[in-house]
Amino acid sequence: MKLNIKDFLRILVDLVLGLLIFYAVFQTASFLANNYLYNFPEIRNYVWMMRRNFGTDSFKIPIILLATGLFIAWTIVRIRKYMEQKQMEQIISELHYIAKGNFHHKISIRPNGSLGNVVDSIHALVQSTLDAMEEERRLEQSKDELVTNVSHDLRTPLTSIIGYLGLIEQKKYRDEEQVKQYTHIAYEKAKQMNVLVNDLFEYTKMRNRGAHVNKVKFDLVELVEQVAVGFRVAAHEVDLVMRVETPDHKIEMVGDTDKLVRVLENLISNALKYGRDGTEIVIRLFLHEEGVVISVANNGRQIPAEALPNLFDRFYRVEGSRSQETGGSGLGLAIAKSIIDLHQGSMIVDSNKEWTTFTVWLPIKITHSS
Known part of the structure; x- marks a missing residue:
């Protein structure tokens, strides 16, 4: 932050006033010393010692040293206070600029100490406001x-x-x-x-934020196998072989069985619908990183790479048409992703020339109520 001529003049006036004040204090102290303190023998002897050593005939040296030290300290404090005042004025000025709608503006100075913390807090507040505005804009656009x-x-x-x-x-x-x-x-x-x-x-x-998981304890291996059995006839009708690979032991976990069944049904039905030009569907279940992985893969037509990031968006259909015959409602994967999110899990998709695989990871236990 640069100081102009006016600022320097104000500092100079402050220093002159300080000198006058300390001069008055010095003269008062000298008067009190010469007229009252000399009445004490100990002080009088000390003054004579000072006269012999420094050639002075008054009690001014310690007073001069004390006054000089106080003046230097006072000067430093005054200059620091003045600089903080200028910084505060600049911060307030830039705050007014931000308040007019210039939310992307950053305050140009970052003072040390508590004032710097205030600037950091302002930046964090403005950023959170920007994020909230962006989220509101996105929600409005989403609603439209x-x-x-x-x-x-x-x-x-x-x-x-x-x-x-x-x-x-x-x-x-x-x-x-x-x-x-x-x-x-x-x-x-x-x-x-x-x-x-x-x-x-x-x-x-x-x-909806009010959506919740009806948590029950169940065997995921049994659940996956039961859902898969329901699609074997449909797979056979379109000449697809369905393989289900699950552990020989139980995998007990906590979750909402009705919602998880809907996820599995959506993934398998999509594999049947879009994998008809392939030969098989493979459903796998295994433990992984304090959780469990369910994957549904088909070796049918590859999903274009540019479509993968949008698959879980509502109403998105890979074929680019709005045909209900193949596209359904366009909400199935969006619903499935929301259910997995409620279970604090994750869902990803990968597609290449050989396989298209939807992979779901779920924790064995939900850590808090959803």
Whole structure:
């Protein structure tokens, strides 16, 4: 921080005033010494000794030394106080600048001591405010995207339902067989809407801070094997071999079995849906780093590398279309990821020319209530 001429003049005036004050104190001390202290024999003898050694005939030397020391200390304190005052003025000025909306501005000075800690705290507060604003902006954008995506996904089947039911209402059909065809199409579209609404409800419930885990103790090996059995027929129908590799012993853990079953069902159904051009699906379960790993892999079509970071985003579909036939609601993996987060675990995906693998890590015990 640079000082201008005005600052130097103010410091000079302070020093001059200090000199005048200390001169008055010095003269007062000399007067008291000459008129009162000399009445004490011990002090008078000490003064005579000082006269012989320093050639002075008054009791001024110790007073001069004391006054000089006090003046130097006072000068240092005054200059330091003045510098702190200037620093505080600059900090306040920059705070006003930040308060006008310039939240990315950093205070240009960082004094030593407690004032420096104040500057650090201000920077931390401003950064937390920026983070909160960014999070709020992201949430608002997320809400807008949610409304847009839901509207799009609901409008498509709803248009078909209204269209076919309208044809029936207006009697624009050849015979009863065509009426059955129209009602069947409307029914299938209504089921698609029901899937989307249910998935949307489940997703919002999972993302809600009030969502919790109904913790029970269970055998994960048995759970995985039971879920896998339910898909063997579906795998056989599309000529896929399903292999389940689990330990020979139990793996007892604590978690919400209903939610974990939904995760497994989503991963296996996705493997069936997108791995049809492969030959097998492999489900593995093993202990790893104070937790347990569940992986679901298929050797079907590779997921493009650019799509991997977005797989767990809601309404994201790899094929880039919004076809309900293959894309579902686009919420399955987002729901699964939310469930794993509730269980304090993690979920990742890897895809290459040989295998596409979804890997879930879960702790054996949840450390706190979710």
